[in-house]
Amino acid sequence: MSSAETSRPDKRDRIIEAAVEVFADKGFRAARISDIARKAGVADGTIYLYFKNKEDLLLVIFEEKMALLLDMLQATLAESQDPIDRIRAYARHHFRAIEEHPALAQVLQVELRQSHRFLREYRPEMLWRYLDVFGELVRAGQAAGRVRPDVDPFLAQWAFFGALDEISIQWVLSRKRDRFNLENAASQVVELFLRGMESGCAPQTPSPSDPSPSNPSPSNPTVRPSSPARSPS
Amino acid sequence: MSSAETSRPDKRDRIIEAAVEVFADKGFRAARISDIARKAGVADGTIYLYFKNKEDLLLVIFEEKMALLLDMLQATLAESQDPIDRIRAYARHHFRAIEEHPALAQVLQVELRQSHRFLREYRPEMLWRYLDVFGELVRAGQAAGRVRPDVDPFLAQWAFFGALDEISIQWVLSRKRDRFNLENAASQVVELFLRGMESGCAPQTPSPSDPSPSNPSPSNPTVRPSSPARSPS
């Protein structure tokens, strides 16, 4: 109340913060505009001065919060130069952000995907960028000879993100989060991927040249060196 | 399952098939009961003779279709005894089912997750079972010495499922599915995981610059052998 008189610039922020909490608490559809307005300390109509509609509010949250997370991610990655280290840092950062912002995580991981528009029309550029950071780390690892060149960075980033995301969602939805050690999960998953991608160990995978009978797919063409499976349009 | 033995045992099925198509086409929320009823050739009210409500219909679709997929999966896995082969078959089966049942895939991958109840209250046992199959394969691989013992089967199954799922979702939502080679993606991902999990190659712990013996869990990284990362609820 003392210095809250400068309500001008933060009114928009207050709405966003309130929306994150209400969306996380009641779900996007059940959240009423008036709930958000009350929690933000503004009138219902005020929300529409800053956001086109309820769904726009959700998408703006995605845009702005993802931008922040991206910045934080970049800052974290800047602490190391080693590609493999940075991949570990990526996963740690992902889980830590989720742990530290559970309401936001709920919104980004769960509620956002209730938006028809987000799923079917929207182009979540910020998500592509977040994923691309990982793809770049893979490419850097390949350039440094630390990651096998036949790993498709594009597919790898989807697979990696999917793995992190699934575990995150389970944590977010979990009612007993304390029994769910995210830190540990992070390192398990990242080590799994690192082993899966790293060079320096003769891949025991069924290589075409491997006539061993136990080899399942002798002519397995799984790998495409260049940009392969394209992303959704 | 209960009392549809009488006159038209197919009425219930027709409703389910119609619902899958309508849900896939218009989305769960936009789908109207009357749309489904019309497509199934029954009256609106008839749907309520077989299903408690619209969301129940969605959840029944999940239950029954997942049961079918599980059966198919088991049948497919029965074709081989090699744990590694079977893991490959698991992934192939997953993507193949999605490719062959795109409407159902849309419902299970996208629409189902719009259900508040599915996400927050429901216990998707069939999903656990589907995941457990993979966990069992991992354990079998460990028993056969083909998979490192320090791999947590529970976390691995979530990570693996997340990877498959994310790629599947992108394929489902993709508007140019033909440019998205699921077959190829499947083998890329599965080989990545197999390398990550397989034994027979000394794990190269991360920091290249760190030869210090204080390497964390050199032999047992991150793993919790017993009850590991817990699942939701």
Added chain:
Amino acid sequence: MSSAETSRPDKRDRIIEAAVEVFADKGFRAARISDIARKAGVADGTIYLYFKNKEDLLLVIFEEKMALLLDMLQATLAESQDPIDRIRAYARHHFRAIEEHPALAQVLQVELRQSHRFLREYRPEMLWRYLDVFGELVRAGQAAGRVRPDVDPFLAQWAFFGALDEISIQWVLSRKRDRFNLENAASQVVELFLRGMESGCAPQTPSPSDPSPSNPSPSNPTVRPSSPARSPS
């Protein structure tokens, strides 16, 4: 309550009657759907089983009530064969209908014209027909030599309708309707028009080019003998 069990066919009618009263009482815009529903003894949603929306309800009232009025008009006109008599009957009928159905009159005369769609998009065919009846009477009068052939039936019908309508509106809006004798007004106006249209008296209209002080428009080109100006498209 005795024989009102057959609520099936009259539910729609009850809504229309309720709407007429509510529209007349509170005005179209101020009338709430729930007011109409309550007065009709149905649920709000039921109205939408019979009418597309609030404005549609207004337009249906116009269509159906005008059709009734037209039938009554035709029946009244059938009582006489003389064109001049029938013109008198037309005016009497117009005012009588208004006197006997004041709520409906309020809706048709006042509220209907608040509908943007009615004014700008709608094609009030029933109104054209109502007007055309008058135009036909004028033509019949002309054919019988009772009405000057240079009277344009089309303009005459608009002028006549406008005169009746204005007086009707004033009566409808008047707070002291008892001091406003519609019957008398009707005969005044109709006689004025009949004199104005009837043949048998040399027109004394003046015209600038007419030096003869009494002869008005010898060369007056305003008139078209045959049915000329077409009705609104």
Added chain:
Amino acid sequence: MSSAETSRPDKRDRIIEAAVEVFADKGFRAARISDIARKAGVADGTIYLYFKNKEDLLLVIFEEKMALLLDMLQATLAESQDPIDRIRAYARHHFRAIEEHPALAQVLQVELRQSHRFLREYRPEMLWRYLDVFGELVRAGQAAGRVRPDVDPFLAQWAFFGALDEISIQWVLSRKRDRFNLENAASQVVELFLRGMESGCAPQTPSPSDPSPSNPSPSNPTVRPSSPARSPS
């Protein structure tokens, strides 16, 4: 009228002109205060310094514009002393004003009548005055023996105004105004009324059996061969 003498005496006028255009263009209800403010080059709130509210703005437009029209009417009528001539001038003036100020005409003829208050509470004195001018002309005609004494000037003015008004509205609402000759319509209507009111011709009471040979204008073809009075499109 009150205190606009200060800095920008035109601000009020600009608002009125803007309102006329916006009301005519979008309709009274759809017109937004901010539209008017933008077009007038003022802030929304400024409008409320000059007008009580949106409806007041409409009524002020009515008052002031009608006052102007009345002045113009009086000036026009002053050009002639002959009561009959002046009645013709009245009609010409009415239609000419409408033709020359189509946006204003739209507001006065159409939008104004959407105002609940105008219709039900307001006392449109300026309209009474406008009508009274006609009533006075009738009385003058009666005094000069040019109009039958049994014509009720009061009813006549309503009927005449109604006729002019209806035709005006049709013209205003017409989409093809060029095909609608107002000038011609004016003289048709005014001559009809003049004949209806004038003395000097024995009123021929409606006797169907009257075959009086006085065939009207047998040699007066009054005809406009080409496209005549056009109706609304």
Added chain:
DNA sequence: AATGAATGAGCATTCATTCAT
């Protein structure tokens, strides 16, 4: 006088669900 950010009342409409037949 002028501004324009903030307010908040107000309501048509949809559609899942019920139940009398």
Added chain:
DNA sequence: CATGAATGAATGCTCATTCAT
């Protein structure tokens, strides 16, 4: 079992109006 007419709860959004500056 089946029907489908009827129900009625539930809410996002607009925009005229205000008032602190």
